[in-house]
Amino acid sequence: xxxxxxxxxxxxxxxxxxxxxxxxxxxxxxxxxxxxxxxxxxxxxxxxxxxxxxxxxxxxxxxxxxxxxxxxxxxxxxxxxxxxxxxxxxxxxxxxxxxxxxxxxxxxxxxxxxxxxxxxxxxxxxxxxxxxxxxxxxxxxxxxxxxxxxxxxxxxxxxxxxxxxxxxxxxxxxxxxxxxxxxxxxxxxxxxxxxxxxxxxxxxxxxxxx
Amino acid sequence: xxxxxxxxxxxxxxxxxxxxxxxxxxxxxxxxxxxxxxxxxxxxxxxxxxxxxxxxxxxxxxxxxxxxxxxxxxxxxxxxxxxxxxxxxxxxxxxxxxxxxxxxxxxxxxxxxxxxxxxxxxxxxxxxxxxxxxxxxxxxxxxxxxxxxxxxxxxxxxxxxxxxxxxxxxxxxxxxxxxxxxxxxxxxxxxxxxxxxxxxxxxxxxxxxxxxxxxxxxxxxxxxxxxxxxxxx
Numbered sequence: 001x002x003x004x005x006x007x008x009x010x011x012x013x014x015x016x017x018x019x020x021x022x023x024x025x026x027x028x029x030x031x032x033x034x035x036x037x038x039x040x041x042x043x044x045x046x047x048x049x050x051x052x053x054x055x056x057x058x059x060x061x062x063x064x065x066x067x068x069x070x071x072x073x074x075x076x077x078x079x080x081x082x083x084x085x086x087x088x089x090x091x092x093x094x095x096x097x098x099x100x101x102x103x104x105x106x107x108x109x110x111x112x113x114x115x116x117x118x119x120x121x122x123x124x125x126x127x128x129x130x131x132x133x134x135x136x137x138x139x140x141x142x143x144x145x146x147x148x149x150x151x152x153x154x155x156x157x158x159x160x161x162x163x164x165x166x167x168x169x170x171x172x173x174x175x176x177x178x179x180x181x182x183x184x185x186x187x188x189x190x191x192x193x194x195x196x197x198x199x200x201x202x203x204x205x206x207x208x209x210x
Numbered sequence: 211x212x213x214x215x216x217x218x219x220x221x222x223x224x225x226x227x228x229x230x231x232x233x234x235x236x237x238x239x240x241x242x243x244x245x246x247x248x249x250x251x252x253x254x255x256x257x258x259x260x261x262x263x264x265x266x267x268x269x270x271x272x273x274x275x276x277x278x279x280x281x282x283x284x285x286x287x288x289x290x291x292x293x294x295x296x297x298x299x300x301x302x303x304x305x306x307x308x309x310x311x312x313x314x315x316x317x318x319x320x321x322x323x324x325x326x327x328x329x330x331x332x333x334x335x336x337x338x339x340x341x342x343x344x345x346x347x348x349x350x351x352x353x354x355x356x357x358x359x360x361x362x363x364x365x366x367x368x369x370x371x372x373x374x375x376x377x378x379x380x381x382x383x384x385x386x387x388x389x390x391x392x393x394x395x396x397x398x399x400x401x402x403x404x405x406x407x408x409x410x411x412x413x414x415x416x417x418x419x420x421x422x423x424x425x426x427x428x429x430x431x432x433x434x435x436x437x438x439x440x441x442x443x
Contacts, residue, residue, distance in 0.1 A: 008391075009406075009422075009441070018408060018424075020358030020393035023338045027321045045388065 004051040005037065011049055015058045028070045030061055056203035063207070087117040098123065098208050099130040106140055107147055120205075125150040127205050128164065128196060137166065137194045142173045149175045157198075166194040224254070234267055251284055268301060285318065302335065313348060328365055330383075346399065350385035357392035364399045364415070384415070406441075 012019065025031050037048045090108060093099060103126055111122045118126070125147050132138040138146065146166075157177060165176040169190045178184060180197065221238040226246040234250025242259040251267030257274040268284025274291045285301030294311045302318030310327030319335035322342075330348025337352045339360070344350065347365035364383045374381050385400040391407060398413035405412070408424035416433040422441050429435055 013441075018358075018393045019356060019391040019406065020340075023356035023391070024340060024358060026356075027323070027338055027340075 005039075005048040006051040006054065008047045008049070011054060011058070015055070015062070017058065017062075024070070025061060030070065031057060050199075052197060052200040053203060056200060056207065060203065060207045087113070087119055088123065089117055093118060093123070093126075096208060098205070099126045100134070103130040103133060103143075107143060110144070111147055111151070121154050122151075123209075124198070124202060124205055125154075127201055128198070131196070131201065132166065132194055135194065138173070145173065146175050149177065153177055162198045164194075164196040164198060165192065166196070167192050221255070224252075234265075240271075257288075344385070346383040346385060349382055350387075352385070352387045355387050355390040355392070357390075357395075359394040359396075360390070360392050361396040362398050362400055 006014070008022070011017075012022065022031070026033075026036070031049075031054065035049050035054055037050070038045055039048055040046070088096075090104060090112070093104060094101060107126060107129065111125065112118055113122070128150065129138070129143045129146050132146070133140070133143060150164075157179065161180045163178050163180045163182065165178065165184060167174050167176070167186060167190050173193075176184065180199075186192065221236055223239045223241070224232055224235075224237045225239075226232055226242040226244065228244045229246075230244070231247035231249060234248055234252050236253040238254065239256045240252060240254040240258070242261065242263050244261045246259065246261065246263045248263070248265040248267070251269070252265060253270045255272045257269065257271040257276075259275070259280060260277045262279045263276070264281045264283075266283050268286065269282055270287040272289040274288050276291075276293045276295060276297060278295045280295070280297045282297070282299045282301070286299050286303045286305070288303075288305040290307050291305055292309045293314065296313045298315045300317050303314075303316045303320045303322070305322050307324040308322050308327065310325070310329055310331070312329045314327075314329075314331040314333075316331075316333045316335070319338065320333045321336075321338045323340040325339045325342040325344070327343070328345040328347055330346060331344075331350050331352070333352045336354045336356060338356045340358050342355075342357050342360045344361065345363045345365040350362075362385050366383065376382075383399065385397070385402075387400070387402045389404045389406070390397070390400070390402050391405075393408045395405060395407045395409070396411045396413070397405070397416055397418075399415035401417045403419040404422070405418050405420070406422040409426045410421060410423045410428075412418060412421065412427070412429045412433045412435060414430050414432045416430070416435070418434070419436045420439065421427060421429075421435055421437070422439045424441055427438060427440075429438075
């Protein structure tokens with residue numbers, strides 16, 4: 001799975017938004033500047049976007065824009081603000097169906113804060129684990145390792161696009177976190193079980209939280 | 211030159227008359243008449259300047275009005291702005307609305323909700339606006355335009371103007387851009403590689419390499435269009 005890009009035109013066709021809307025959202029910083037990737041093609045310069053990220057974001061905007069003004073949306077979607085100081089109780093997480101009960105009951109006690117609340121980062125980690133568990137890629141014990149890995153590197157990777165590689169060799173599970181875009185090459189014995197762009201999950205998680 | 215502070219808790223005003231210079235900082239009102247120089251970035255609720263002004267930094271203001279020549283070495287962030295004269299911005303321009311009468315040069319991107327202008331402008335980055343209504347009285351040069359609605363007209367069509375435009379290309383009242391994208395585009399005297407939009411009107415004097423339109427396209431007989439493509443269903 002590569003970091004797929006989508007051209008501006010494809011994006012507009014796929015989502016049914018117009019040029020005007022796209023530029024308006026950009027002005028309101030609903031779509032961050034870094035996502036506008038300029039590349040030269042045979043028709044000249046074209047703008048591309050990271051596919052998963054931008055589709056999730058556009059989807060979120062379209063869903064929310066009926067209830068909120070664009071400015072409110074902007075503050076809600078902005079990458080750092082809004083969510084980073086969110087704290088949820090176990091009950092709230094279960095109610096919103098963010099992660100499954102199984103995940104929550106297995107790992108909840110290990111990762112929750114002293115006051116029994118979950119921060120956005122913790123939630124994200126749980127969400128990642130939950131996704132991998134749900135796909136059947138990972139077992140519960142490996143999940144613990146994953147959470148520890150994510151937890152110990154939260155600070156370094158904050159605000160940077162990052163990918164999680166989950167590989168196995170001879171049945172031993174390994175987790176790797178790499179700031180994207182990075183290309184990793186493994187030896188033959190290694191099987192890449194899953195590659196997860198954390199940015200996508202952040203988008204999804206934000207969607208569920210709002 | 212006078213710098214006076216008001217009651218505590220309220221930001222002071224910066225008032226410059228004649229020839230003078232001031233440091234940057236945060237102010238409530240900045241009023242400059244004459245030749246003024248500001249040494250650093252400025253933040254102000256209201257910025258009013260007449261004459262020649264140079265700011266060695268950025269400017270952030272809620273409302274601004276400039277008559278004369280202004281040079282900005284940083285970026286400009288503003289609410290409403292009114293400009294008569296020349297404005298040169300080294301950084302980017304971000305604002306709500308802009309009423310332009312004169313010349314603007316922006317080295318970075320230019321993002322405005324509403325742009326209504328007469329004169330000429332150069333934007334080396336992206337010109338993004340909600341509604342742009344431009345009457346060209348000089349050259350308009352933009353790398354890329356992304357708008358909801360755009361209307362371009364030639365301001366002065368007198369013989370004299372055409373003559374000057376013919377001799378000095380820089381004074382030709384034409385808009386040049388690489389790409390123009392928007393929902394409603396109404397162009398005149400525009401040269402562009404690619405124009406993409408929903409409803410497009412290509413008026414007199416246009417020369418467009420490729421037009422991609424969604425629902426409507428009309429081309430003036432006096433315009434040149436390389437290729438017309440209908441997109442979508």
